[in-house]
Amino acid sequence: FARLGVKQAVIDGEIVVLDDKGISRFAALQDALSQGAGTTLVFYAFDLLYLDGWDLRGVRLDKRKDLLARLLSGHLSGRSAIQYSDHVEGDGMALFDRASELGLEGVISKRTDATYAGGRSTTWMKSKALRIENFVIAGYTASAAAGGIGALGLGEWVDGELFYRGKTGTGFDAAGMANLLRRLEPLRIPDRLEGMPKDMLPVRPTLTARIQYANRTTDNALRHAVFKGLREAELSTPVARKRKRLISDADLAGIWVTNPTRKLFGTSGPTKLDIAVYYAAVGDFMLPHLFNRPVSLFRCPTKSIADCFFQRHAFNGMPPTIKVFEIKNSDDENKSYISVEDAKGYLALAQFGVIEFHAWGTHERHLEKPDRVIFDLDPGEGMEWREIVSAAVHLRGHLEAMGLVPFVKTSGGKGLHIVVPIKPKLGWKQVHAATSRIATQLAATGRDTFVTVMGERNRKRRIFIDFHRNARSATAVAAYSLRARPHLPASTPLAWRDLESIDSPEDLNYSSLPALLTTTGDPWADINEAARDLPA
DNA sequence: GCCGCTA
DNA sequence: TAGCGGCAACGCTTC
DNA sequence: GAAGCG
Ligand SMILES: [Mn+2]
Ligand SMILES: [Mn+2]
Numbered sequence: 017f018a019r020l021g022v023k024q025a026v027i028d029g030e031i032v033v034l035d036d037k038g039i040s041r042f043a044a045l046q047d048a049l050s051q052g053a054g055t056t057l058v059f060y061a062f063d064l065l066y067l068d069g070w071d072l073r074g075v076r077l078d079k080r081k082d083l084l085a086r087l088l089s090g091h092l093s094g095r096s097a098i099q100y101s102d103h104v105e106g107d108g109m110a111l112f113d114r115a116s117e118l119g120l121e122g123v124i125s126k127r128t129d130a131t132y133a134g135g136r137s138t139t140w141m142k143s144k145a146l147r148i149e150n151f152v153i154a155g156y157t158a159s160a161a162a163g164g165i166g167a168l169g170l171g172e173w174v175d176g177e178l179f180y181r182g183k184t185g186t187g188f189d190a191a192g193m194a195n196l197l198r199r200l201e202p203l204r205i206p207d208r209l210e211g212m213p214k215d216m217l218p219v220r221p222t223l224t225a226r227i228q229y230a231n232r233t234t235d236n237a238l239r240h241a242v243f244k245g246l247r248e249a250e251l252s253t254p255v256a257r258k259r260k261r262l263i264s265d266a267d268l269a270g271i272w273v274t275n276p277t278r279k280l281f282g283t284s285g286p287t288k289l290d291i292a293v294y295y296a297a298v299g300d301f302m303l304p305h306l307f308n309r310p311v312s313l314f315r316c317p318t319k320s321i322a323d324c325f326f327q328r329h330a331f332n333g334m335p336p337t338i339k340v341f342e343i344k345n346s347d348d349e350n351k352s353y354i355s356v357e358d359a360k361g362y363l364a365l366a367q368f369g370v371i372e373f374h375a376w377g378t379h380e381r382h383l384e385k386p387d388r389v390i391f392d393l394d395p396g397e398g399m400e401w402r403e404i405v406s407a408a409v410h411l412r413g414h415l416e417a418m419g420l421v422p423f424v425k426t427s428g429g430k431g432l433h434i435v436v437p438i439k440p441k442l443g444w445k446q447v448h449a450a451t452s453r454i455a456t457q458l459a460a461t462g463r464d465t466f467v468t469v470m471g472e473r474n475r476k477r478r479i480f481i482d483f484h485r486n487a488r489s490a491t492a493v494a495a496y497s498l499r500a501r502p503h504l505p506a507s508t509p510l511a512w513r514d515l516e517s518i519d520s521p522e523d524l525n526y527s528s529l530p531a532l533l534t535t536t537g538d539p540w541a542d543i544n545e546a547a548r549d550l551p552a
Numbered sequence: 553g554c555c556g557c558t559a
Numbered sequence: 560t561a562g563c564g565g566c567a568a569c570g571c572t573t574c
Numbered sequence: 575g576a577a578g579c580g
Contacts, residue, residue, distance in 0.1 A: 274553085312568070317553040326568045333554055346570070368553060374580095392580085470579060471573045482580075489570065490580085 017098070019091055027084070028063035029101065039120060061088060062101035065132055073132040077139075080132070116145040148228045150247055151181060151238075154209055155218040156200055163190055164197040168243060169216045170227060171209060172236075176282035176502050178221055180209040181236060187228075187243030196246075199223060211235075221284070222527040224248070249523040251514045251536045259537065263299040263359040270360065271296055273367045280371075281321050286504050290526055292366035294498060297530035298506075299359060301538040302496035306362070309375040310343065310353045310383070312491050316500050317369030324371070324500055330354055335364035341380060345489070355380055371500040374491035377447075378440065385440035386447050387547065390492045391455065392482035394431045396467075396475035401430070405515055407465065407479050408432045412512065414458055421546035423539075426521040428499035428507040433492065435540075437547040444488035446552050451483040495540060498526055511539040 033044040033056070048057060064084035065073055072080050081103065088100050104111050105128065112123050122144040130139035151170040159166030167185035171178045188196060203219035212218060224247040229238040276289035295302070316324040330340040330352040338361040342350045356362045356373075377388040391411060395404050408424055411434050415422040423435045442450070452468075458481060459466035467478045485492040498504045504526035510518065514536075518524070524532070 315553080315567075317567090325566085328568050331554090331567065351568095394580085469572080484571070484580080487571070489568095491569095492580090 020087060022087060023068050024066070025064065025068070025087065026066035027061045028065060029059050029061040031057050031059050034058060039118070042121075057097065059098045060101040061098060063132065075131065076129050077126055077132075078128040112143055112145070116147075120145055144231060146228050146230055146240075148226050148244055150224050151227045152178065152221040153200065153219065153223045153225050154178065154180060154221045155212055155216040156196075157183070157213070157216050163193055165193050165200075167216075168196070168225065169209075169212055169218070170225070170238065170241065171221050173502065176285060178209060178284045179236070180211040182233075182238045182241060183213075183216070184227060184238070184241035184243050192245075211237075220527075224523070247520075247523065248528060249518055249532065251517075251532055252511060253535050254511070254537060254539070257537055257541065259300055261300055262303045263296065263363070267359045267363055268296055271363050271366075278319070280316060280500075280504075281502055285502060286526055288366065288369070290504070291371060291498065292363070294504070294506075294526040294530065295366060296363060298496045298533060299362060301533055302494070303356070303359065303362060304538075305495040305540065305543075306356050306373060306375060308339075308355050308357055308379045308381065309494075310378075310380065310491075311355055311376070311494070312374040313354075313365065313368075313370045314372035314374065314500055315369040316371050321500065326374075328353060331368075333368070335361040337361035338365075339380070343383065343489075371498055371504070373494040373497040375494045376489070376491055377486060382440045384443055384488075386442070386444060386486065387438060387440040389436050389438060389447060389451050389483075389486045389550065391434040391436075391451065392427065392431060392485050392492060393434065394427075394475075394480040394482050396478045396480060398477040399430075399479060401519065401521070403465075404430070404432055404479060405518075408434055408515065409512075410461070411458055411481075414454070414461075418454075418551060420548050420550070423509065423543055423546075424512060424515055425495055425507055425509040425540075426505075426518070426524060428493060428497065428505045428521070429501075430521070432515075433507070435495075435543075436550075437543050438550040439547050442550060442552055444486075447550060448483070448487045450550050450552060451486045455481040455483040496529075509538065509540040511536070514539070 031045070032040040033048050035041045035044060061084060064080050064087065067083065067087070072083070085100055088098065092098060092100060108123070108125055115123050122142060124140060124142055126140040133139060151172055153168050154171030155169030157166040158164070165188070167183040169183050170181045172181045200219050203222065205218050205220050208216065208218045226244040226247050227238065228242045228244050230240040232238060271292055273288055273292050276287060278288045280286050280288065312326050312328040314324060314326055337358050339355045339357045340352050343353045345351050377390065378386040393404055393407055412422050415434070415436060420436050425433050425435065427433050455468045459468045465479055466481055467474055468481050468483070470480070484490060493499070493507045495507060495509050497507050499507065503522060505522045506524050506526065506529050508524040508529060
């Protein structure tokens with residue numbers, strides 16, 4: 017400001033932080049203000065109220081901006097900390113559409129002949145851009161005239177509860193509608209959400225749609241909602257391979273649970289039966305990775321998510337075919353441990369409220385010689401999904417250069433697991449140390465991206481390479497295990513070529529995964545043949 | 553979710 | 560017999 | 575030695 021050719025001026029404007037596309041991001045400004053340094057603040061000047069003795073508040077807007085532009089001109093470059101906030105006269109609608117497209121927050125419109133007025137007034141208005149967000153499809157209205165569906169009923173999860181948010185009747189063509197109808201019809205359920213119209217047919221809220229809308233009514237319903245497509249994961253179809261059946265029809269017929277309709281968390285969402293059905297559906301793919309490994313179960317037998325607990329020892333009432341054996345702990349005491357060794361025991365665990373399976377990186381037959389190691393990439397706050405993906409690809413290259421064959425799965429949360437099959441030759445101490453070295457080497461290639469230490473605040477905006485899952489008695493969530501969170505995401509093995517096409521790992525969950533697996537099969541089917549020697 | 557104790 | 564309470568991991572790292 | 579972490 018000191019360089020401007022002026023003694024005193026009052027300039028109205030806004031301080032912003034721009035992202036790499038030059039778009040103002042409020043969240044980035046908050047970050048910048050709380051962290052103090054490191055980012056570049058920019059002041060956008062949009063009005064001039066006073067200039068060297070002249071009060072300009074009574075002057076027309078177009079004249080004021082003209083003066084402002086002349087005051088600043090000659091002092092600004094594209095990188096200056098002060099920028100002139102330019103305007104467009106005339107076609108407001110076209111500008112608004114373009115702003116929506118670019119993902120801008122919206123448009124401010126002002127009358128060119130207006131004098132300055134602080135606060136709200138009729139001479140200017142703010143038009144928030146249309147936004148696209150995800151909503152659950154909670155129902156639909158049937159309409160023969162429209163070709164099946166009249167409108168989709170939309171829902172939104174808030175604290176584990178589903179609320180009706182209105183409907184949309186536009187955005188789908190004939191083919192899209194036929195597909196939607198085919199998907200929605202089998203999902204019909206009896207109970208309507210509060211506020212849902214009487215002619216709407218409620219469905220299980222398992223499909224998510226991208227919905228564009230302008231704003232919300234006072235009771236939070238969407239205005240001008242437009243269907244922009246289903247949000248779902250898409251995976252590649254490999255050359256057909258025969259599905260090896262590990263679960264027989266007799267096993268399936270024997271599935272039994274008490275309280276099948278018990279909602280796991282809160283008043284809506286998945287039930288105990290959903291868990292049983294999911295594990296029955298994925299068992300053929302999951303069991304090869306689970307059989308005969310010491311396993312810890314994460315159980316949620318009651319309604320309260322806070323009462324969930326880990327169980328690694330044998331327990332009363334256990335399914336009879338769950339195997340029990342002894343393992344010495346670090347104090348040399350014998351403790352009972354368990355493993356799954358047939359489909360019957362596996363399927364029976366749903367009755368005990370088992371949601372998650374966590375396995376050791378070894379088999380009972382050679383307990384002290386691990387056969388799989390895992391690098392758990394944990395994103396710190398502020399890490400984007402695509403950054404985790406590129407970190408995983410980076411680590412893959414590193415491991416392949418060592419002659420190893422890495423596999424990838426989602427963790428079920430926000431991270432990724434890189435799993436490497438190894439020949440069971442080294443002991444736990446050596447394996448843990450070897451993975452520590454690999455993690456440290458990787459971290460050295462990007463100090464700003466990676467950390468290998470657990471505690472430390474520095475995990476913010478970094479990826480923690482957690483190699484400690486490779487210590488004796490440590491576990492990692494098993495391939496295809498669900499996670500005990502509201503929409504039951506699954507830890508999902510992926511083909512490397514599919515990794516980049518996933519944009520939100522929560523789309524891989526108890527409801528979507530069984531169908532996806534019937535076309536993809538298990539991308540880890542050949543993992544055991546890929547075991548190599550881990551350099552000690 | 554299950555078991556064992558108590559009223 | 561209905562109801563209630565106890566119970567269901569662990570080892571390593573970091574402070 | 576206690577607290578945090580997964
Ligand atoms: Mn993780
Ligand atoms: Mn971790």
